Amino acid sequence: MPLSEFDLIERYFARQTPSQNVDIGIGDDCAVVTPPPGSSLAITTDTLIEGVHFPVNTAPADIAIKTLAVNFSDLAAMGARPHWVTLSLTMPDNDEIWLDEFAAALHDMLGQFECALVGGDTTRGPLSITLQAIGLIKAGRVMRRDLARPGDRIYVTGTIGDAAIALAVLDRPVAERDWFLQRLHRPSPRVGFGIDAAEFCVCAIDISDGLAADLAHVIQSSGVGAVVHLPQIPLSAQAKSYFDAAGGIDWQQLVTGGDDYELLLTVPERHEPALLALADEHQMQVTCIGEVTSEAKMKLLLCDGTELPLDHKGYRHF
Amino acid sequence: MPLSEFDLIERYFARQTPSQNVDIGIGDDCAVVTPPPGSSLAITTDTLIEGVHFPVNTAPADIAIKTLAVNFSDLAAMGARPHWVTLSLTMPDNDEIWLDEFAAALHDMLGQFECALVGGDTTRGPLSITLQAIGLIKAGRVMRRDLARPGDRIYVTGTIGDAAIALAVLDRPVAERDWFLQRLHRPSPRVGFGIDAAEFCVCAIDISDGLAADLAHVIQSSGVGAVVHLPQIPLSAQAKSYFDAAGGIDWQQLVTGGDDYELLLTVPERHEPALLALADEHQMQVTCIGEVTSEAKMKLLLCDGTELPLDHKGYRHF
Numbered sequence: 123m124p125l126s127e128f129d130l131i132e133r134y135f136a137r138q139t140p141s142q143n144v145d146i147g148i149g150d151d152c153a154v155v156t157p158p159p160g161s162s163l164a165i166t167t168d169t170l171i172e173g174v175h176f177p178v179n180t181a182p183a184d185i186a187i188k189t190l191a192v193n194f195s196d197l198a199a200m201g202a203r204p205h206w207v208t209l210s211l212t213m214p215d216n217d218e219i220w221l222d223e224f225a226a227a228l229h230d231m232l233g234q235f236e237c238a239l240v241g242g243d244t245t246r247g248p249l250s251i252t253l254q255a256i257g258l259i260k261a262g263r264v265m266r267r268d269l270a271r272p273g274d275r276i277y278v279t280g281t282i283g284d285a286a287i288a289l290a291v292l293d294r295p296v297a298e299r300d301w302f303l304q305r306l307h308r309p310s311p312r313v314g315f316g317i318d319a320a321e322f323c324v325c326a327i328d329i330s331d332g333l334a335a336d337l338a339h340v341i342q343s344s345g346v347g348a349v350v351h352l353p354q355i356p357l358s359a360q361a362k363s364y365f366d367a368a369g370g371i372d373w374q375q376l377v378t379g380g381d382d383y384e385l386l387l388t389v390p391e392r393h394e395p396a397l398l399a400l401a402d403e404h405q406m407q408v409t410c411i412g413e414v415t416s417e418a419k420m421k422l423l424l425c426d427g428t429e430l431p432l433d434h435k436g437y438r439h440f
Numbered sequence: 441m442p443l444s445e446f447d448l449i450e451r452y453f454a455r456q457t458p459s460q461n462v463d464i465g466i467g468d469d470c471a472v473v474t475p476p477p478g479s480s481l482a483i484t485t486d487t488l489i490e491g492v493h494f495p496v497n498t499a500p501a502d503i504a505i506k507t508l509a510v511n512f513s514d515l516a517a518m519g520a521r522p523h524w525v526t527l528s529l530t531m532p533d534n535d536e537i538w539l540d541e542f543a544a545a546l547h548d549m550l551g552q553f554e555c556a557l558v559g560g561d562t563t564r565g566p567l568s569i570t571l572q573a574i575g576l577i578k579a580g581r582v583m584r585r586d587l588a589r590p591g592d593r594i595y596v597t598g599t600i601g602d603a604a605i606a607l608a609v610l611d612r613p614v615a616e617r618d619w620f621l622q623r624l625h626r627p628s629p630r631v632g633f634g635i636d637a638a639e640f641c642v643c644a645i646d647i648s649d650g651l652a653a654d655l656a657h658v659i660q661s662s663g664v665g666a667v668v669h670l671p672q673i674p675l676s677a678q679a680k681s682y683f684d685a686a687g688g689i690d691w692q693q694l695v696t697g698g699d700d701y702e703l704l705l706t707v708p709e710r711h712e713p714a715l716l717a718l719a720d721e722h723q724m725q726v727t728c729i730g731e732v733t734s735e736a737k738m739k740l741l742l743c744d745g746t747e748l749p750l751d752h753k754g755y756r757h758f
Contacts (some may be wrong), residue, residue, distance in 0.1 A: 146582070146584065151484065151515075153484070154482050154483075154582055156480040157481065162474040163481075164471070165470055165574070166471070167559055167560065169528040169530060169563045169570065171565045195469075200468070200472065202470065208483060208572055210486075212487060212489065240483055242485065243570075245493070247489045247568065250565065254485060264472055267467075268468070327469060328469055
């Protein structure tokens, strides 16, 4: 006999999490949690659909990790610490092997981030996962996307473009293919770094839609412009080799490819030493790729100083 | 040119809601909200899928209202007041007429409940809506499903079974068909009543999976049993006429049909006067349908005192 929705939730998702201020967890009409005094909540939600956000037949553990990562990355971009998540899982049938792998990876990553799964919903339909994450922020310590100021330096964490290369080589046996796929399927949300950066940074966004699109969000909402020096964009050794073999860097792919889940921060020059010290402390690569300008325009400059024309400004779901 | 995801969110969903402690609304990586001191949060999420939770071609306004109602009903069952929601909308294309109607009904109902839409996500795929709602509870004033005690009287709000009749008559021209459909598509979450009931009630659930299934949740999690006197179950005048014309009440349909979104509360005898006074104040019908017992078993008694055998214990999504 197939598992009922109630049995399924009980077996795979209702684990006791006495920590994280959870008064009532999974099993009632709602979860009840009590935030510590003086905290604000950062709330985000993302839906991942098979065939749109991840390829058909992606491993269930990869799907669990990516679903958490994209939401935690949003929290990281605000400087929030993940506390509670709810999960809505729609699947064509209750495949217990799939569920075992999905739930194990989900609980494992939640444990790493000391975050509690407090509620959810399971329904039958084409595979789709909606996760909602709530993080806590100390009052007044939030990073926003609309506070970039002319003169700020534009920094990114990690390396850019690996996930876009993974998508391009899905069906091709290129060198380091598995490494690229790991970057696509199991991104590392920059949570700890984001929380600490919020102590002195006021403007950040996570790079999910593509470097150009996300920087465009920042400058449009801040009413400023930006110059990006394309050759300064940090590439992984694997991406460098890939582009070398391909005859050169595909700048369009690099700036429009999504799914990096790195952070982009704009910082006034006086905060650069603090940012670099923080990066050192977290053993996190950070790279200055340009500057915020007062002219409300984004310029992407090639080595020779000419401007890269953009085919489209990033990844669009519609 | 079709709307991008960003344009779509901007046009249909990003309305300013300066109330409800919203520091940052739609438009950043996360929403940021600050709960008032001394409050706990009730968190719930529900997914509605076309063809599973509502018929294909249901009016977009009905879908918006039902999506909010099922989540608010969960909040009502805990005694929580809706404050913030996030919406994940998956749709096959960005049909602007559909979106106009959906968004208008959504914002209208949010306004009635003074609740803010603070975030969301739109993706392309088969029509499906996941809403997550966060409500506020005064510390210590929460109703749970695991606190029923032997001797408690079992009460329900409103009338039972109208939504199940609606599903049964979807394609049949019966009397009052539109009224039944209204009950199915536009349930009234008992929010105000639930908040006030939490002042003295400790045990409640909302009736979403069916009276028998939801009562089973209560007694199983409370470690008790229940006797329900079936003829005491409150029927609408329309349901009475429907069953009269059908040759009698279909008890199976009545106790297993879902989607009522009424509240079921168990109250010790000493609190009955307060409950009845509250019902009077809210002009809410409440009806005693049975008692909680110490024997861990649910008995559904017909007029002649014999027990109704259950075919299945309610509505199951898998």
